[in-house]
Amino acid sequence: MSVVAENSEDSRLQRLQxxxxxxxxxxxGRLLRSLAPAxxxxxxxxxxxxxxxxxxxxxxxxxxxxxxxxxxxxVRANLIRHMDPEELLAATANLDLDDLAxxxxxxxxxxxxxxxxxxxxxxxxxxxxxxxxxxxxxGGLMNTDTVTVRPEVTLDVVLRYLxxxxxxxxxxxDKLFVVxxxxxxxxxxxxxxxxxxxxxDTVAEAMSLAMQPIRxxxxxxxxxxxxxxxxMLSAPVVDSQGRLLGRITVDDVIDVIREEGEHQFxxxxxxxxxxxxxxxxxxxxxxxxxxxxINLATAFLASWVIGQFEATLSKIxxxxxxxxxxxxxxxxxxxxxxxxxxxxxxxxxxxxxxARALLMKELAVGTLxxxxxxxxxxxxxxxxxxxxxxxxxxxVAISINLISAAxxxxxxxxxxxxxxIDPALAGSVxxxxxxxxxxxxxxxxxxxxxxx
Amino acid sequence: MSVVAENSEDSRLQRLQxxxxxxxxxxxGRLLRSLAPAxxxxxxxxxxxxxxxxxxxxxxxxxxxxxxxxxxxxVRANLIRHMDPEELLAATANLDLDDLAxxxxxxxxxxxxxxxxxxxxxxxxxxxxxxxxxxxxxGGLMNTDTVTVRPEVTLDVVLRYLxxxxxxxxxxxDKLFVVxxxxxxxxxxxxxxxxxxxxxDTVAEAMSLAMQPIRxxxxxxxxxxxxxxxxMLSAPVVDSQGRLLGRITVDDVIDVIREEGEHQFxxxxxxxxxxxxxxxxxxxxxxxxxxxxINLATAFLASWVIGQFEATLSKIxxxxxxxxxxxxxxxxxxxxxxxxxxxxxxxxxxxxxxARALLMKELAVGTLxxxxxxxxxxxxxxxxxxxxxxxxxxxVAISINLISAAxxxxxxxxxxxxxxIDPALAGSVxxxxxxxxxxxxxxxxxxxxxxx
Numbered sequence: 001m002s003v004v005a006e007n008s009e010d011s012r013l014q015r016l017q018x019x020x021x022x023x024x025x026x027x028x029g030r031l032l033r034s035l036a037p038a039x040x041x042x043x044x045x046x047x048x049x050x051x052x053x054x055x056x057x058x059x060x061x062x063x064x065x066x067x068x069x070x071x072x073x074x075v076r077a078n079l080i081r082h083m084d085p086e087e088l089l090a091a092t093a094n095l096d097l098d099d100l101a102x103x104x105x106x107x108x109x110x111x112x113x114x115x116x117x118x119x120x121x122x123x124x125x126x127x128x129x130x131x132x133x134x135x136x137x138x139g140g141l142m143n144t145d146t147v148t149v150r151p152e153v154t155l156d157v158v159l160r161y162l163x164x165x166x167x168x169x170x171x172x173x174d175k176l177f178v179v180x181x182x183x184x185x186x187x188x189x190x191x192x193x194x195x196x197x198x199x200x201d202t203v204a205e206a207m208s209l210a211m212q213p214i215r216x217x218x219x220x221x222x223x224x225x226x227x228x229x230x231x232m233l234s235a236p237v238v239d240s241q242g243r244l245l246g247r248i249t250v251d252d253v254i255d256v257i258r259e260e261g262e263h264q265f266x267x268x269x270x271x272x273x274x275x276x277x278x279x280x281x282x283x284x285x286x287x288x289x290x291x292x293x294i295n296l297a298t299a300f301l302a303s304w305v306i307g308q309f310e311a312t313l314s315k316i317x318x319x320x321x322x323x324x325x326x327x328x329x330x331x332x333x334x335x336x337x338x339x340x341x342x343x344x345x346x347x348x349x350x351x352x353x354x355a356r357a358l359l360m361k362e363l364a365v366g367t368l369x370x371x372x373x374x375x376x377x378x379x380x381x382x383x384x385x386x387x388x389x390x391x392x393x394x395x396v397a398i399s400i401n402l403i404s405a406a407x408x409x410x411x412x413x414x415x416x417x418x419x420x421i422d423p424a425l426a427g428s429v430x431x432x433x434x435x436x437x438x439x440x441x442x443x444x445x446x447x448x449x450x451x452x
Numbered sequence: 453m454s455v456v457a458e459n460s461e462d463s464r465l466q467r468l469q470x471x472x473x474x475x476x477x478x479x480x481g482r483l484l485r486s487l488a489p490a491x492x493x494x495x496x497x498x499x500x501x502x503x504x505x506x507x508x509x510x511x512x513x514x515x516x517x518x519x520x521x522x523x524x525x526x527v528r529a530n531l532i533r534h535m536d537p538e539e540l541l542a543a544t545a546n547l548d549l550d551d552l553a554x555x556x557x558x559x560x561x562x563x564x565x566x567x568x569x570x571x572x573x574x575x576x577x578x579x580x581x582x583x584x585x586x587x588x589x590x591g592g593l594m595n596t597d598t599v600t601v602r603p604e605v606t607l608d609v610v611l612r613y614l615x616x617x618x619x620x621x622x623x624x625x626d627k628l629f630v631v632x633x634x635x636x637x638x639x640x641x642x643x644x645x646x647x648x649x650x651x652x653d654t655v656a657e658a659m660s661l662a663m664q665p666i667r668x669x670x671x672x673x674x675x676x677x678x679x680x681x682x683x684m685l686s687a688p689v690v691d692s693q694g695r696l697l698g699r700i701t702v703d704d705v706i707d708v709i710r711e712e713g714e715h716q717f718x719x720x721x722x723x724x725x726x727x728x729x730x731x732x733x734x735x736x737x738x739x740x741x742x743x744x745x746i747n748l749a750t751a752f753l754a755s756w757v758i759g760q761f762e763a764t765l766s767k768i769x770x771x772x773x774x775x776x777x778x779x780x781x782x783x784x785x786x787x788x789x790x791x792x793x794x795x796x797x798x799x800x801x802x803x804x805x806x807a808r809a810l811l812m813k814e815l816a817v818g819t820l821x822x823x824x825x826x827x828x829x830x831x832x833x834x835x836x837x838x839x840x841x842x843x844x845x846x847x848v849a850i851s852i853n854l855i856s857a858a859x860x861x862x863x864x865x866x867x868x869x870x871x872x873i874d875p876a877l878a879g880s881v882x883x884x885x886x887x888x889x890x891x892x893x894x895x896x897x898x899x900x901x902x903x904x
Contacts, residue, residue, distance in 0.1 A: 014805045038681030046801040048809035070681075162647045173644045174626045174685065191643040192625045195614045228710070229490030229522075231703035233626065233685050250702050251683035254709060258680070261713015262795065268720065269791035270784075277796050281813060285820040288788055292781060292825055299780040300832065307773045307836075313765075320772035321759045324779070324888070328751040329744060332722075336740055339721035343714065344729050349498040353466045357500035361733060368737040373744055380752065384759075436776070 012039070013046050020051050029058045037063045041070035044079070048278050053082055064091035069099050074276040077106060089114055096170075097123065098143040098252065101130040129245065138223050139216035141256070142237040142246035145170045148179045149203050151186055156199035158189070172249055174233040178207045185213045185236050185244045213238040216245055223248060224256045225348065264346060267424035268339075270294075294429060302327070302436035309444035312452060318385045319447050322394055325381075326443045329373060330401035330435030337362045337409025338431050342423050345413055352414060359410040366406025370399040389451060397443035401435060408434045464491070465498050472503050481510045489515045493522035496531070500730045505534060516543035521551050525726040528558060541566055549575065550595040550704065553582040581697065590675050591668035593708070594689040594698035597622045600631045601655050603638055608651035610641070624701055626685040630659045637665045637688050637696045665690040668697055672708045677800065679705045716798060719876035720791075722746075746881060754779070754888035761896035764904060770837045771899050774846055777833075778895045781825060782853035782887030789814045789861025790883050794875050797865055804866065811862040818858025822851040841903060849895035853887060860886045 012035075019028045032040060032055065040059060044052055044067070056079055059067060064083075068076050068091060080088065088111045092100055104112045104127075116124055126144045133139025147169055149158050158176070162169055176189040187207040197206045213236040214223060227235065227250060234249045262273035270291035306313070306323070313320050341358065344350030350358060374395035382391025408431055413423035416430075464487075471480045484492060484507065492511060496504055496519070508531055511519060516535075520528050520543060532540065540563045544552055556564045556579075568576055578596045585591025599621055601610050610628070614621055628641040639659040649658045665688040666675060679687065679702060686701045714725035722743035758765070758775070765772050793810065796802025802810060826847035834843025860883055865875035868882075 013803070017805065036681065042677075042681070042799075042801065045799075046796075046806055048806065048813070159647055163650065166648050169644050169648050171642065171644055172683065172685065174624075190623065191647060192621050192623055195611055195643060195646060196618050196621050198615065225494075228703075228706055229488065229494070231624065231701075233624065233702065249683075250685065250706075251680075254680055254702075254706060257706060257709055258713065261710065261717065265713065265717040265720070265795065266791060268717070269788045271788060271791055275792060277792055277801060277810060278813060281816040281820065284813070284817045285824075288785070288817060289821055289824055291788065292784055292821060293828075295784045296777070296781060296825065296829065299777045302780075303773050303777055306776070310769045310773065313772050314769045317762045317766045317772075320765050320769075320775075321755050321762065323772075324758070324776060325748070325751045325755055327776070328754075329748060332744055332747045333740070336721045336723060336743065339718060339723055340727060340729055343717065344498075347494075347497075349494065349729060351465070353469065354498055354500065358729060361500070361730060361736070364733040365736045365740060368733070369741055369744060372737075372741055373748065376745075377748065 013043060016043060016047075016055065017051065020054060025054075025058065028055070032058055033060060037066040038070055041067045045071055045075055045277065049078075049280065052078075052278065056082065061087065061090055062094075065093065065095050065099075065103065068103060069095070072276060073106070073274040074272075074279060078276065078279075080107060085111055085114070089118065092118075096143050096145060097126050097130055098141065098246075100127060101140070102135075105131070105135070133216055136220045137216065138214045138218040138220065138237050138248060139245070141220055141223065141252050142216070142248050143252075144246040146177050146236070146244065146247045147173060148177045148183075148244065149189060151178050151180070151202065151204035151207065153203055154199065155194055155197055155201050155203065155206060158194060158203060159199065172234070172251070177236050177244055177247070178203055179244050183243045185238050185242055187211070188236065211235065213242070213244075214248065215240065220256045221260060221346075222348075224253050224260065227253045228257075260346060264342060264424045267422065268428045270425065270429075295432075298429060298433040298436070301433060302440055305437050305440045306444065309440075309448055312444055312448045316390075316447065316451060318387070318390055319444060322381055322385075322390070323440055323443050325377060326394060326397045326401055327436045327439035329377070329398055330405045330439045331432050333366060333369065333402045334405030334409040334431045334435050335428060337366070337406055338413060338423075338427050341410055341413040342427060345417055345423060350414070352418075355410070355414050359407065362406040362410045363403065366403050370402035373402065374398045390447075393446050393450065394443060397439065397446060400442040401439045404438045405431075405435050465495060468495060468499075468507065469503065472506060477506075477510065480507070484510055485512060489518040490522055493519045497523055497527055497729065501530075501732065504530075504730065508534065513539065513542055514546075517545065517547050517551075517555065520555060521547070524728060525558070526724075526728040526731060530728065530731075532559060537563055537566070541570065544570075548595050548597065549578050549582055550593065550698075553579060553592070554587075557583070557587070585668055588672050589668065590666045590670040590672065590689050590700060591697070593672055593675065593704050594668070594700050595704075596698040598629050598688070598696060598699045599625060600629045600635075600696065601641060603630050603632070603654065603656040603659065605655055606651065607646055607649055607653050607655065607658060610646060610655060611651065624686070624703070629688050629696055629699070630655055631696050635695045637690050637694055639663070640688065663687065665694070665696075666700065667692065673712060673798075674800075675700060676705050676708045676712065680709070712798060716794060716876045719874065720880045722877065722881075750881060750885040750888070753885060754892055757889050757892045758896065761892075761900055764896055764900045768842075768899065768903060770833075770839070770842055771896060774833055774837075774842070775892055775895050777829060778846060778849045778853055779888045779891035781829070781850055782857045782891045783884050785818060785821065785854045786857030786861040786883045786887050787880060789818070789858055790865060790875075790879050793862055793865040794879060797869055797875060802866070804870075807862070807866050811859065814858040814862045815855065818854050819851075822854035825854065826851045842899075845898050845902065846895060849891065849898060852894040853891045856890045857883070857887050 016031060047055060088107060092115050104115055174191055178186045178189055180186055187209045188211050189203055189207045193206045216237050216239055234247050236247055237245045239245055259273050266273050341350055377398055378391040378395035381394045382388055413427050416423040416426055468483060499507060540559060544567050556567055626643055630638045630641055632638055639661045640663050641655055641659045645658050668689050668691055686699050688699055689697045691697055711725050718725050793802055829850055830843040830847035833846045834840055865879050868875040868878055
């Protein structure tokens with residue numbers, strides 16, 4: 001977290017909140033007009049609901065569409081709810097097709113129909129093409145604003161063609177796409193080549209064949225890794241016949257990467273990466289309640305295990321005092337392994353092919369740590385309760401739980417992945433269930449056998 | 453996780469492992485030569501240590517430098533350890549300056565000196581300039597390979613100048629930087645403008661003034677947010693006097709964003725974002741042991757709290773059975789709030805300016821959920837142990853703990869941030885300590901007062 005960032009953004013937020021509190025609406029409007037759409041989007045996400053709504057109404061209508069695209073899904077849905085049909089229709093004007101596709105999917109269907117009708121035939125057909133691909137594929141991410149050239153023309157002709165197009169060339173164009181008469185993708189012509197080669201060279205001579213096109217059905221996370229691996233700024237998207245459909249630009253890929261990271265982080269706490277910090281209280285309560293309910297079920301399962309040893313606990317209260325330590329150490333150790341495995345799966349670096357190697361390493365690490373901490377905990381517990389028997393028992397129980405945690409943490413995420421359950425979401429709940437149950441069961445079970 | 457990605461990468465990993473197992477080293481070398489450096493880097497990260505070392509030795513030496521840059525810090529340190537000085541020196545040839553700066557910082561200092569000596573004066577001065585900035589600032593991220601032009605020349609002259617430079621223009625150049633005689637940054641000339649405007653226009657007419665330069669001391673996370681907000685492909689870096697020092701390209705920004713996401717996710721389990729999945733067992737054990745030790749201290753604190761109520765527990769064993777539920781529900785609820793707050797801080801959307809609004813919302817959500825789950829748990833516990841007194845007690849304790857969890861989860865990360873402790877790393881341990889202690893204290897404390 002940078003001090004610079006905090007200062008500039010904080011002061012902006014502070015200033016806006018101060019102005020809104022003083023009721024100087026006109027001044028707030030002036031402040032907003034001085035900001036870029038991305039800065040306004042950021043401010044909107046940082047504002048509590050009431051101030052957010054006032055601010056949204058003050059925003060220049062021509063920026064509505066762009067800002068809606070920049071906020072998270074949840075904030076967007078919230079803002080859209082406060083807009084009337086005309087405003088929504090106006091917000092969709094002048095958007096890129098990939099952005100328009102993102103936006104219409106979240107609008108009421110009546111609006112979507114109106115938006116479609118307002119488009120010319122070419123744009124409508126293209127929008128329908130983009131909408132026909134799922135949001136998490138290359139097709140859903142692509143834009144159709146490609147500039148294409150034929151291989152046989154000279155660079156001089158290309159330059160003259162581009163000057164004629166003028167503003168028709170998108171500002172973020174870094175390369176042209178070379179296609180044949182049937183629109184089949186042949187290669188790329190980077191602008192850096194176009195401006196450094198001799199004008200009389202042909203496109204065929206100057207173009208690069210090195211860039212593999214992206215199939216429209218490739219997943220967005222694979223697209224993101226491709227962009228990262230090859231430091232690409234934009235890439236061609238083709239259909240199954242190799243025909244050029246559009247291009248993906250790196251700014252959309254950055255969103256994918258940001259969301260992947262947030263998905264893992266927010267997922268372990270049962271939250272969505274789209275979660276709005278200032279979501280309405282009732283909506284938040286409902287979503288949180290679901291997660292608490294799932295976790296309560298696992299907590300009761302652990303309680304039920306403890307309940308099986310009521311007789312033992314009533315005789316040796318020290319067990320009740322110490323048992324959370326056994327469960328907690330297992331949970332911590334297991335979550336480290338689980339976290340490593342979930343990241344490995346997300347990066348495509350862990351699969352059934354090298355799972356055994358990870359399991360072996362984690363088992364070794366878990367066994368070593370189980371020995372270290374079994375001794376430490378045994379020493380403290382033995383000293384505390386003056387009982388070498390309890391010391392021995394808790395040491396063995398901790399060893400068992402840490403080793404089970406290493407196995408569960410390595411194997412569980414791949415198992416979940418295989419049966420189609422998202423390990424980032426379900427992994428930590430299931431892991432804790434296992435480490436709680438095995439922790440209580442081993443400690444209280446051993447005590448029942450050896451101490452009674 | 454995409455099926456496509458898994459298949460292609462899996463089969464590659466599988467094939468390489470099969471070949472290595474059969475000892476066909478020559479064939480493995482052939483497979484590696486067919487892969488891009490990024491793909492080899494990815495493979496190396498997925499391989500267990502022994503196979504990783506064999507593979508690394510098979511890699512074409514000319515790609516060593518590029519691959520070293522692409523793997524995580526920990527894997528890189530590991531690979532460097534197996535290289536002799538000549539290999540290391542060779543690996544640094546032909547790298548961009550920003551990449552070279554990244555690499556030499558991790559090399560033995562004897563090698564760094566040799567690398568420095570091997571450079572020509574201009575490159576050495578530039579490298580020293582990049583090295584003088586911290587790795588987490590814009591200066592540490594920048595490259596000095598900018599192409600600059602003067603405002604008064606015509607685009608035609610610029611085009612002829614670029615053709616003369618030829619391959620001297622970096623392949624990922626999307627814009628030229630306009631500077632005056634003193635190298636002060638004036639504006640940008642996107643290549644898309646250069647190729648669409650009339651050749652007789654001057655740079656001054658065609659250039660854009662809209663892009664704010666980045667100060668070399670800006671933090672990398674602020675740089676990343678700037679790139680995201682304005683969909684930039686590259687941006688100028690200037691010193692405090694406004695002189696152009698270099699440029700940052702979006703591929704380096706993507707690394708920053710990926711690492712920020714991983715820092716949060718890995719941090720909550722006490723792991724570093726650079727953690728190698730196949731790190732040596734002893735190194736892993738040592739790092740994990742530290743985290744387990746910290747957590748053990750908090751577990752013993754919770755145990756000590758329970759220990760204060762031994763007398764109560766020995767009379768009513770049901771309390772021992774139920775107490776983990778109170779602690780666990782608090783931990784889960786608190787970690788949801790904490791996660792939301794940590795992300796808010798990382799995105800620069802949560803600060804002392806709107807912390808109150810978040811606290812109020814989380815308190816409302818926590819209170820509502822505490823009422824719902826207090827009733828559910830009370831009903832189940834009352835039925836299980838046939839005691840309305842225990843039902844009432846656990847209900848009240850759960851309410852207290854969920855409300856404290858909401859407060860702790862909202863306030864703790866900002867407090868940690870203010871005193872300079874990374875909330876992504878320390879937040880969850882401290883939160884669990886609070887929810888455990890308050891959970892056990894409220895439940896057993898109330899029981900001691902009202903049931904004995």
